[in-house]
Amino acid sequence: MKATRDAYGETLAGLKNPNIVVVDADLSVSTRTSKFAKKHPKRFFDFGIAEANMISQAAGLATTGKIVFASTFACFASARALDQVRVSVCYSKLNVKICATHAGLTIGEDGASHQALSDIGIMRSMPYMKVFVPADPNETEQIIRWIAKDDGPTYVRLGRNKIADLHDKFGKSYKTKFCYARAQKIIDGKHATIIACGYMVEKALEAAMKLVEDKIHVTVLNMSTLKPLDEKAILRCPKPIVTVEEGMLNSGLGNAVAAVLCEKAGKKDTRMIRLGVDNQFGQSGKPEELLKHYHLQTENIVRAVKRLV
Amino acid sequence: MRFKLTSDIKVLKEKANQMRRNILIMCNKAQSGHPGGSLSAIDIIVGLYYSVMMHNPSNPKWVDRDRFVLSKGHCCPALYAVLADCGYFPLKWLYKFRKIDSKLQGHPSMVDTPGIEMSTGSLGQGLSAAAGMALGYKIDNNSGIIYCMIGDGECNEGQIWEAAMSAAHYKLDNLIVILDKNRLQIDGFTKDVMDSSSLAAKFKAFNWNISEIDGHNCKEIISILNKVIKNPNGKPSMIIANTVKGKGISFMENKPEWHGKAPNDEELEVALKELQ
Incomplete structure (x- = not known):
């Protein structure tokens, strides 16, 4: 068990390309970029509590041929520094990989100010931006390795809490295999489809297994590339x-x-039925309590499928 | 081939005059754009491109080049006029400035225009990006210099001060910033809109080198730039250039309304006569 931010930090520190530069905004311990900083102190820059400056600086670094990974919490990357993401990074079409941690409700006790809930939509609306949400630590490593070789603006949404690799929890055949711009069909079933991303893929798989008890067989798609979206898989x-x-x-x-x-x-x-947060802010609480409050537990998915089939 | 530089003041003055004409013609043809700040900035931009910067118009991405980032991006008519004259792109592009399908967007776009180092227009961001470039050059031991121009109105933006703090922290003595202090912003005089007096003291407190010049005196411009380049001391440098918004055109000088207004045909004719 480890968080996707842990897998990010470990993978990043292990990347061999000497052109990789990492920037952070006084959260390197939390975002796990500190691992890279320890290993490559000359290629790590902390910009202090100034996310807007960090993102534009990342863009400037990218113009000199650097592959720039920029990390902070998802709430700051997607909102506080949004104009810098829009103009300095996306409009300029620069090679900046924004790897933002502590996304979603499951950041938990920090509450609404720190719960990035709109980041997927915000980042998807930026031209040139590619958007990824890994389902587990294993897929995080694959995505980080892939984007390190890719060129252009990128957003990766990472979580704070320890979660299981899907193959550890469910078995070998559930192993996440990242393929750019392709949804991964983890379970094949004919009655309906559950499409999920991030930690919710685990909940979707649990729901699919419960539904089998009622002879309902669903397909589960891990939509880890949110942009470009795998439209064929959806159709x-x-x-x-x-x-x-x-x-x-x-x-x-x-x-x-x-x-x-x-x-x-x-x-x-x-x-279709969409499960998520409906036009409201999050709040403080334990991650699983929050998922219960906002109807994002396995039972909610099971109920939604049953309502439709 | 590297652009051939000159320190002949007469040549620089003639260039600046010619660029002023082009700025006005571009804004007139577009019937939009920002002539006021372009006219306050032009003598400095001419000094940089014709007398100071190592650059190569036939190879804009030459890795060892000096770079210029126009953080006050709305004054791009001044930069476009100079880039075209240096040979980065055909002069005729100037006449499509701000028009549909043009390579010359209303604010600088590095994706669209050769010679533009950073897309700017949202104020404050260009200085951070320039600092990022200076950092990149440091990592690579590239001896090139990063120049950046900001406005005094732009100093209202918090990001300017975030950038100022970090450029000093990372000891970016390869970053030279020129502040086009024309004392005006859209809503009026800076002292009335948002008092940005004692900018020199503020940047000094942020641990920058400070110097102050007349931003329309070609000789002062190139001599201060050359002096700053030769004396790196572990600090970024701020050159405060005292300028006049609308400089060179009697009816535009010190008039906030010429921040973002294009001259009509009659006004253009009068203005061009003044520049003869």
Whole structure:
């Protein structure tokens, strides 16, 4: 068990390319970039509690050929420094990888000011930006290695809490295998599909297993690339669809899936239920208590599927 | 080939005059744009590109080049006029400034325009990006210099001070910033809108080297730039250039309304006559 931020920090510290430079804004211990800083002190720069400056500096560094990883909490990367992400990074089309941690409700006790719930939608709306949400530590490592070789603006959404690798929790055949811009079909079932990202993939798998007891067989898609979105997977998967995410309903995964369905599914069944946070702020609490409060537990997914099939 | 520099003051003055004409023609043709700040900035930009910076218009991405970031991006007519004249792109591009499908956007876009080092326009960001470039050059032991121009109105932005703090912290003595202090911003005089007096003392307190010049005196401009380059001391440098917004055109000088207004055909004619 480890957090996706841990997998990020370990993978980053192990990357061999000498052009990699890492910047942080006084959160390197929490974002785990401190591991890279210890190993490569000359290629790590702390900008203090000044996220806007950090992001524009990252853009400037990228113009000199550096592969820049920029980390802070997701709430600051996606909101406080958004204009810098928009102009300095995206409009300038620069090679900056924003790896933001402590995303979603499950940051827990810190509460609403620190719970990034709109980051997926915000980052998806930036031209040139690629958006990833790894489901477990194993997939985090694969995504970090992949983006290190890619060029252009990138956002990776990472979590604070320790979670299991899916293959450790469910068995070998559930191992996350990252493929850029492709949804991973982890379970194949014909009655419906659950599309999830991040930690919610684990909940989706649990729900799928419970549903089998009632002879309902669902497909589970791990949508770890949020942009560009795997539209084919959405159109081809068994309908109806339930989406699950640790974020706002009005801008995240669920909305993205709904848009594809409405525009492109033709006469197919377009019924769906989106699970997520409905136009409200989070609050303090233990991560699992919060998921219960905001109806993001396994039982909620099971109920949503049953309502549709 | 590297751009051939000159220290001939007469040549620089003629260039600045010619660029002023182009700035006004561009804004007139676009019927939009920012002539006031472009005219306050132009003598400094001419000094940089024709007399100080190592750059190569036929190879804009030359790795050892000096760079210039226009953080007050709305004054890009001044920069576009100079880049075109240096040979970064054809002069005729100037006449499509701000028009649909143009390579010359309303604010600088590094993706669209050769010679633009950073997309700017949202104030404050260019200084941070320039500092990031200076840091990148330090990592690579690249001896190039990063120049950046900010405005006094722009110093309202908090990001300027975040950048100032970090440039001093990382000892970026390869970063030279020119503050185009024309004392005006959109809503009026800076002292009335948001008092930014004693900017020199403020940057000094942030541990920068400070010098002050007349931003329209070509001789002072190139002599201070050359002096600063030769004396790196572990600190970033701020050159406060006292300028006049709308400089060179009688009816535009010190008039806030010419911040973002284009001259009509009659006004253009009068202005061009003044520049003869």
